[in-house]
Amino acid sequence: MEVSIKINGVDQSHDVEPRMLLVQYIREAAGLTGTNIGCDTSSCGACTVHLNGESVKSCTVLAAQVSGMEVDTIEGLANDDGTLHPVQQAFHECHAL
Secondary structure (H helix, E strand, O other), X not given: OEEEEEEOOEEEEEEXXXXXXXXXXXXXXXXXXOOOOOOOOOOOOOOXXXXXXXXXXXXXXXXXXXXXXXXXXXXXXXXXXXXXXXXXXXXXXXXXX
16 A cells, blocks of 8 residues: 655655555654664654654554654654754763663
């Protein structure tokens, strides 16, 4: 099935399996590796992204469910002036992986 998602401001469109998780779509179809699968139980939050401005664990959402929506990953939070986004700064300060 065809899925179209705007990721970090860039339109992405790929033919995927209906059961593909959003985290798999981000990593495999879109080629963005900042979003990680950490636990396989939806407990850790390593796959958290912003979906239309709300935080969601991308391992709990099918890519087909978010077709037509906007996703921001950790890669999309970078500022043009080189300063860290508050989420990136928190990762740095807390030694997040």
